[in-house]
Amino acid sequence: MNHIFxxxxxxxxxxxxxxxxxxxxxxxxxALVSTVALAAPFAAFLLVVRAAYLIWSGSxxxxxxxxxxxxxxxxxxxxGPLHVDFTFALDQLTLVMLLIITGVGFLIHIYxxxxxxxxxxxxxxxxxxxxxLFFMSVLVLAENFLLMFVGWEGVGLASYLxxxxxxxxxxxxxxxxxxxxxxxxxxFGFLLGMFLLLAQFGSLSxxxxxxxxxxxxxxxxxxxxxxxLCLVVGACGKSAQIPLYIWLPDxxxxxxxxxxxxxxxxMVTAGVYMIARTHAxxxxxxxxxxVVAIIGAATAxxxxxxxxVQTDIKRVLAYSTISQLGYMFLGxxxxxxxxxxxHLMTHAFFKALLFLAAGSVIHGLSGEQDMRxxxxxxxxxxxxxxxxxxxxxAISGIFPFAGFFSKDADLYDAFEHxxxxxxxxxxxxxxxxxxxxxxxxxWYLTFFGESRAETQTSAVNDNSHSTLHTxxxxxxxxxxxxxxxxxxxxxxxxxxxxxxxxxxDFLAPVVGAVVDPEKEPGGETFDxxxxxxxxxxxALGWFIAHLFYFxxxxxxxxxxxxxxxxxxxxxxxxxxxxxYNFIFVRPLKAISTFILGWIxxxxxxxxxxxxxxxxxxLTGELLRRWQSGNLRSYAAWLAAGAAVLILFAGYAITGTWxxxxxxxxxxxxxGR
Amino acid sequence: xxxxxxxxxxxxxxxxxxxxxxxxxxxxxITVFMSIELMLNAVNLSFVTFGHMWRATGQAAIDHxxxxxxxxxxxxxxxxxxxxxxxxxxxxIAIFRARGTLNVDQIDLMKL
Numbered sequence: 001m002n003h004i005f006x007x008x009x010x011x012x013x014x015x016x017x018x019x020x021x022x023x024x025x026x027x028x029x030x031a032l033v034s035t036v037a038l039a040a041p042f043a044a045f046l047l048v049v050r051a052a053y054l055i056w057s058g059s060x061x062x063x064x065x066x067x068x069x070x071x072x073x074x075x076x077x078x079x080g081p082l083h084v085d086f087t088f089a090l091d092q093l094t095l096v097m098l099l100i101i102t103g104v105g106f107l108i109h110i111y112x113x114x115x116x117x118x119x120x121x122x123x124x125x126x127x128x129x130x131x132x133l134f135f136m137s138v139l140v141l142a143e144n145f146l147l148m149f150v151g152w153e154g155v156g157l158a159s160y161l162x163x164x165x166x167x168x169x170x171x172x173x174x175x176x177x178x179x180x181x182x183x184x185x186x187x188f189g190f191l192l193g194m195f196l197l198l199a200q201f202g203s204l205s206x207x208x209x210x211x212x213x214x215x216x217x218x219x220x221x222x223x224x225x226x227x228x229l230c231l232v233v234g235a236c237g238k239s240a241q242i243p244l245y246i247w248l249p250d251x252x253x254x255x256x257x258x259x260x261x262x263x264x265x266x267m268v269t270a271g272v273y274m275i276a277r278t279h280a281x282x283x284x285x286x287x288x289x290x291v292v293a294i295i296g297a298a299t300a301x302x303x304x305x306x307x308x309v310q311t312d313i314k315r316v317l318a319y320s321t322i323s324q325l326g327y328m329f330l331g332x333x334x335x336x337x338x339x340x341x342x343h344l345m346t347h348a349f350f351k352a353l354l355f356l357a358a359g360s361v362i363h364g365l366s367g368e369q370d371m372r373x374x375x376x377x378x379x380x381x382x383x384x385x386x387x388x389x390x391x392x393x394a395i396s397g398i399f400p401f402a403g404f405f406s407k408d409a410d411l412y413d414a415f416e417h418x419x420x421x422x423x424x425x426x427x428x429x430x431x432x433x434x435x436x437x438x439x440x441x442x443w444y445l446t447f448f449g450e451s452r453a454e455t456q457t458s459a460v461n462d463n464s465h466s467t468l469h470t471x472x473x474x475x476x477x478x479x480x481x482x483x484x485x486x487x488x489x490x491x492x493x494x495x496x497x498x499x500x501x502x503x504x505d506f507l508a509p510v511v512g513a514v515v516d517p518e519k520e521p522g523g524e525t526f527d528x529x530x531x532x533x534x535x536x537x538x539a540l541g542w543f544i545a546h547l548f549y550f551x552x553x554x555x556x557x558x559x560x561x562x563x564x565x566x567x568x569x570x571x572x573x574x575x576x577x578x579x580y581n582f583i584f585v586r587p588l589k590a591i592s593t594f595i596l597g598w599i600x601x602x603x604x605x606x607x608x609x610x611x612x613x614x615x616x617x618l619t620g621e622l623l624r625r626w627q628s629g630n631l632r633s634y635a636a637w638l639a640a641g642a643a644v645l646i647l648f649a650g651y652a653i654t655g656t657w658x659x660x661x662x663x664x665x666x667x668x669x670x671g672r
Numbered sequence: 673x674x675x676x677x678x679x680x681x682x683x684x685x686x687x688x689x690x691x692x693x694x695x696x697x698x699x700x701x702i703t704v705f706m707s708i709e710l711m712l713n714a715v716n717l718s719f720v721t722f723g724h725m726w727r728a729t730g731q732a733a734i735d736h737x738x739x740x741x742x743x744x745x746x747x748x749x750x751x752x753x754x755x756x757x758x759x760x761x762x763x764x765i766a767i768f769r770a771r772g773t774l775n776v777d778q779i780d781l782m783k784l
Contacts, residue, residue, distance in 0.1 A: 629780030631704075635695050 005051050007065040007088040010098065011137040013047075014040045017130035025123025034113050037126035041109050041133050045102035052095055063090040064143060064207075077146070081202050089143035089206070093510045096341060097140040097273055100348045101266050105133050107484035108261040111356050114480035115257055115363055125165060125255065132158035136266055140273060145194050145204040148274070152190065152238065155267045156183045162262060163254040175250035182247040186237015186271075193230030196223065206277065213280050220284050228281050228288030231274060232295070239271030239325045242299045246577055248322055252314040256359030259314060264321045264355050265348040272328040272344050276337040276511050283335060283512070290420070293333025297427040300326030302574075304434035308441075309560075309570045312369050313358045316442050320395065321351055323431060327410050330428055334421055336413030337511035338504040343406035345503075349495045350394035350403055353488035357388035360477040360485065361446060371442060376451035380474045383482050385447050387489040392443045394492040396436035397538045399531070405496030407432060408531050409504075415530060429537055436541025444549035677728075680721040687714035701764050701774040705757075712753050716746045 017040030025033050051063075065088050077084040090098075109129060116125050135158055139151025156179075164176030198204060200223050201212045213219065235241070240248035251263045262268070275282060275292060282289050300323045307319035324347050331340030362369055364381050378385045394401035397408070411432070415425040451474075476482075504513070548556040560567040569575075626637075651657055691711030698704050723742020768774055 631776045631779065632696050632699075639692055639696070 005054065005063050005065060005090060006047055007051075007063065007090055007141055010044045010047050010102070010141065011134045013044045014130040014133035014137070016040060018127050018134060021123050021130065022127035025127055028123065030117075030122055033123045033126055037130055038106070038109050038113070040130050041102055041106040044133065044137065045106050048095070048098045048102050051090060052099065055095065064088070065090075082198065082204075084144055084146045084204055086147065087143035087205070088141040088147075090141065091510050092507050093273070093276060093341065094140050096345060096507070098137060100345055101133065101136050101140065104265045104348050104352050104488070105129075105136075105261055107487055108257050108265075108352060108356065111260075111359070111481050111484040112255075112257040114478040115359055116255060117478075119255075121165070125162075128158055128161045128165070129258070129261070132162070132262060132267070136270075139270055143206055145197060145206070148277075149187075149190060149194065152234075152270060152274075153187065155262070155270065156180060156187070156238070159183075159251070159262050159267055162258040163251045165254055165258070169253070172253035175247075175253040179247040179251050182244050183237045186234045186244055189230045189233025189237070191234075193227050193234065196227045196230060200224075200227070210280050213284070221287065224281050225285040225288050228278075228285045229291065231278060231281070232288060232292055235271030235274050235292075235329075236295065237271070238274075239268050239329070240322050241271070241295050241325060241329055242302060245299060245303065245322050246580060249315055249318045249573070252312070252318050256314065256355060256362060259318070260352045260355030260359065263318070264351040268321065268325055269328065269344045269348070272325065272332060272340055275329075275332045276341055279332075279335070279337050279511050282332070289333050289335060291333070292329055293414075293417075293420075293424050296326045296329025296331070296333050297424045297431075298326070299323065300330060300431040301427050301434070302326075304431045304438065306570055306573050307438040308434060309567060310438075311372050313361065313371050313374070313442060313446065314355070314369055316371075316438055317351070317354055317358055320354075320435060320439065323435060324351065324395070326431070327407060327428065330414060330424060331410040334414045334417035334424065335512075336410065336417075338507040339406070339409040339413050339500060341507060341511070342500060342503045343403075343410050346394065346402035346406040346492070346495050349488055350391045350401075350492040353387060353391040353485065353492050354395065356481070356485055356488065357384050357391060360384040360481055361388075363477050363481070364474050371445040373452050374446045375449045376447070377474065378447040381447075381476050383476060383485065387482075387485040388447070389443065390489040390492045392439045394496075396439050396542065397432055397534055398436075398542075399535055400493075400497070402492050402494070402496035404531075404535065405500060408527075408534055409500040411534060412527055412530055429534065432534060433537040433541040436538040437545045440542045440545035441549050444545060448550060449552055677721050677725050681718060684714045684718040684721065687711075687717065690714075699775050699777055701767065701776055701779070704776060705760055705764065709753060709757070712749055716749050719743070719745050719749070 017036050020036050021028075021033055028036075055063075074086045075083075076086050109126070112125065112129065116122055119125065132155060135151045135154025137151070139148055139155060142148035142151060160176045160180045163179050164173050166172040167176075194204060197209065201209045203209060203212070233244075237244045248263060248268065252259055254263070282292070303319045303322035303326060307316050307323065310316045310319060324343070328340040328343050328347070331337070331343060361374065361377060361381060361384060364377070364384070365374065368374065390401065394403040397404045407428075411425050411428050414421045414428055417424070548559075572578075647657070688711050691707045691709075691714060694707030694710065695704055698707065719742040721742075723740065726738055726742070764774065767779065771779065773779075
């Protein structure tokens with residue numbers, strides 16, 4: 001069966017939404033802006049669902065569609081050996097990503113209508129959000145690296161615009177810049193990887209690179225390791241992994257739905273998607289895979305420890321996002337790509353849910369983000385409470401919520417990955433315990449105990465969100481915000497029930513078969529054992545959080561005081577920002593100041609103007625002495641000039657200067 | 673006795689040089705003016721001589737107008753010199769009335 005999937009419409013619809021709202025939105029009424037902004041992703045979502053249905057009913061993967069208008073081809077670049085097309089491809093992996101992007105994206109659009117209703121620049125916000133969806137779907141639909149890079153850069157741009165949405169706030173503008181610059185470092189790696197791929201395979205198309213790789217089974221390591229490591233640098237930048245994770249916590253300066261969509265559910269998973277998409281290269285390079293696994297495990301643990309002591313509700317979630325992305329990297333690193341994508345999907349559900357619920361709390365508290373000033377919100381925000389509970393249980397990996405299945409799959413595959421895999425599994429397990437602890441800490445601090453908001457209203461965080469609310473009374477959010485919460489909560493509860501087995505089988509044609517416990521001797525029993533251990537660790541984290549934070553007590557404060565060194569290390573995020581500032585930013589600034597300020601502006605610009613002016617002035621000073629006003633000196637110069645002209649004329653005619661023959665004047669003394 | 677053309681040319685050169693030197697070393701404006709006249713007439717002499725030489729070659733017989741150009745130019749130069757003398761003397765008188773001197777070294781107000 002051959003159906004047209006209208007793949008190009010999936011990104012183009014949000015682009016149209018962006019253009020309408022971006023160009024005209026300022027003049028349109030709010031209702032129309034929302035309609036346009038919601039219609040575009042919804043239509044795209046319907047197209048994706050239709051594609052999924054067509055495939056369900058028998059179409060074959062992968063679907064490749066190129067842009068072709070009439071007889072014009074889809075050619076984009078055709079320069080010598082470099083040949084790039086505007087080609088979109090839809091396979092199982094892309095389908096999963098698209099369902100997440102447009103589905104969760106649409107829910108977050110709905111939520112934003114309520115959340116952003118009081119904000120200035122409502123139209124601008126939705127224009128950017130649609131722009132993001134455009135680039136994100138280009139990223140996952142692209143059939144070659146270059147087109148993927150377009151989406152890759154584009155989501156970075158959208159992210160920059162949305163982090164800096166409150167651009168009159170310096171911290172937000174700075175956070176946007178930081179995100180952009182750090183991502184550029186990663187993009188640099190991605191670009192180098194593309195150049196190497198082009199040099200090695202002469203093509204940037206996923207399909208033809210895959211074919212070339214399959215045709216050369218002997219090609220292992222070496223250049224492929226180099227390519228893979230370059231791509232890992234790109235993935236680390238986009239997916240906020242060590243050492244390029246530092247932009248993500250600061251990205252929380254953006255509006256909360258943006259944090260949910262871009263900095264939790266979709267954009268930051270682009271790195272994981274990229275590794276899964278290019279897994280054929282990684283499979284040939286055990287070293288690169290090990291690097292991915294180590295980065296993932298280290299990030300999962302590292303970010304989780306920072307998350308333990310953060311007090312800003314969004315920052316806890318930001319570090320937990322970094323940590324969960326670490327799990328996905330960990331899964332990729334042990335070649336369990338479908339497990340990583342599975343976790344990506346469930347994470348998209350529960351982390352979007354957590355962020356949106358946190359946004360609902362912040363909205364209800366008129367902009368308060370500090371958990372120390374929350375508490376006792378369980379009764380006041382009941383729907384937010386119950387949905388957030390689903391999210392917390394899911395991320396902590398409590399059975400039978402979605403996170404349990406995907407985290408379990410990741411950890412199981414790590415455990416099965418040889419001796420080094422056991423170490424990675426252990427790190428992942430510890431990180432899971434920490435995750436459970438800090439998520440329940442957040443849960444208890446926010447919803448349980450006495451309200452601490454009234455006593456400390458003076459300390460209300462001056463988020464620009466707060467200034468637009470006049471009332472300080474806590475209120476539950478409107479239904480436009482609660483409905484997405486409920487849907488995402490249902491997905492967070494049930495999203496994992498599809499099971500790793502079916503999910504892995506579905507993705508197997510793209511990313512290769514996953515280690516299946518049911519097919520291993522004794523695997524199933526063993527899988528149950530690992531699951532029980534994981535749930536036990538999660539429950540332990542919950543229990544400790546319960547001890548510390550359920551009732552008002554000073555256990556946490558005592559522990560922090562007893563281990564003040566560790567606490568301040570964590571609270572200051574290991575001083576990584578300060579370290580980077582010292583190692584990279586300041587030397588760079590000094591060098592830039594030197595090159596731009598001293599050499600560029602000082603020597604080249606100022607020097608050249610001084611030199612030019614000086615030459616002109618000096619020449620003028622010399623020449624003005626010529627114009628003495630003395631008639632006889634003018635006459636002398638005139639005579640000298642005439643003499644020189646005559647000399648030249650003589651040379652022109654006779655071909656010699658006065659010399660060898662002299663000007664040949666025969667003086668005829670006698671006769672004619 | 674036949675006088676060779678070159679003598680006239682040499683005389684012309686000498687007169688012109690005298691004019692130039694006079695122009696350069698004399699300070700009195702009237703003397704300078706006379707030096708200019710001397711140069712003009714030195715040129716006139718060479719014009720006439722060259723015209724005569726063209727005629728003498730016989731080639732000019734083909735086209736007499738070429739041979740006569742030298743002489744015609746002399747009339748032009750004389751006419752311009754006469755006009756220049758009239759204007760120049762008037763200027764000199766005006767300068768003398770204004771400045772009370774004709775020393776060229778003191779007439780230097782047009783310098784920068």
